[in-house]
Amino acid sequence: MNTPFRLDEHKRRPQPLAPPPADYFERLPRQLMARVQPAAGRSEAAFGWLAALSMPLRTALASVVVLGGFATSFLLSQSAVTSVTPAATVASLEAVPRTEMMQYLLASDSRVTLTDLAELSTADHSLTDSFLQASPDELQDALDAQPTDDTYL
Amino acid sequence: MEDQEILAKFADPAARNVAFNQLVRKYQSKIYWHVRKMVIDHNDADDLTQDTFVKVWNHLENFRRDASLYTWIYRIATNECLNFLSSKRRKFFMPLHDVGTELLQKVEADPGLAGDEIELRLQKAILRLPDKQRLVFNMKYYDDITYEQMAEITGTSVGALKASYHHAVKKIEQYVNEESHLN
Numbered sequence: 001m002n003t004p005f006r007l008d009e010h011k012r013r014p015q016p017l018a019p020p021p022a023d024y025f026e027r028l029p030r031q032l033m034a035r036v037q038p039a040a041g042r043s044e045a046a047f048g049w050l051a052a053l054s055m056p057l058r059t060a061l062a063s064v065v066v067l068g069g070f071a072t073s074f075l076l077s078q079s080a081v082t083s084v085t086p087a088a089t090v091a092s093l094e095a096v097p098r099t100e101m102m103q104y105l106l107a108s109d110s111r112v113t114l115t116d117l118a119e120l121s122t123a124d125h126s127l128t129d130s131f132l133q134a135s136p137d138e139l140q141d142a143l144d145a146q147p148t149d150d151t152y153l
Numbered sequence: 154m155e156d157q158e159i160l161a162k163f164a165d166p167a168a169r170n171v172a173f174n175q176l177v178r179k180y181q182s183k184i185y186w187h188v189r190k191m192v193i194d195h196n197d198a199d200d201l202t203q204d205t206f207v208k209v210w211n212h213l214e215n216f217r218r219d220a221s222l223y224t225w226i227y228r229i230a231t232n233e234c235l236n237f238l239s240s241k242r243r244k245f246f247m248p249l250h251d252v253g254t255e256l257l258q259k260v261e262a263d264p265g266l267a268g269d270e271i272e273l274r275l276q277k278a279i280l281r282l283p284d285k286q287r288l289v290f291n292m293k294y295y296d297d298i299t300y301e302q303m304a305e306i307t308g309t310s311v312g313a314l315k316a317s318y319h320h321a322v323k324k325i326e327q328y329v330n331e332e333s334h335l336n
Contacts, residue, residue, distance in 0.1 A: 035203065
């Protein structure tokens, strides 16, 4: 009768499988260096100077870059806002003839209506007398013609 | 060369290649055999050993020294093996026993086991263990890794590892005895 197999009585073979090719462990370090070297070369070419810096310096440099980015974007947005001043807006509007402006405003109901002009002229005639040539009766007729539902009576 | 010395050299960009070369020469044999016993085939073991060391190169700079370098590299190699075996099963939609059959065929064809019937039965018995239990068995039986180091490598408790090894030995002995009975 066979003796039962017991692992602790079995002579252990540290490497039971067939060994790798004879020069395998000589070639492996070279193959590995070839695999990691191209990546290392590329990164060193682009960021070699950065890698040479110490960690605190790299952190400081990154902070400066981020803060610089914020400052630049802030300055650019400020100059865009300040480039159009209220005085410049008034000057450019004054250059437009008033009759042309009135035609533009009346071209669409969403901007201004004849009723708006009539109300404005009735309230203060001096505001409209330079561009609105209408008699008080004509203005009153325009106001009377206003639809009832628009007056909220 | 001590691990601390290798790590210090690796931190210096001018000495990095030399340090890595020394690290590979120090650990290549242990890692290769650890992987080889899991995947059996030399070419697969070669690929996985290389992938392990490439990962070591990529992450060594961030290596936290709360673990030893040895167990850290072992852990990477172990994960490579487990991922390789599970991806192989997923890739080919193979049920568990088919990958096992493939490994058994490779063991039977291995020239290192030719003529040693008991050793061949032992290797076939080891292959019948689940992957993680096989890892535990190999690390304890062949590599003499302590349970504490194994716990670092696998992220499993020492108690669970001891139980796993004990069960693995029982299963192996039972299988070898059954096979001997049949032949």
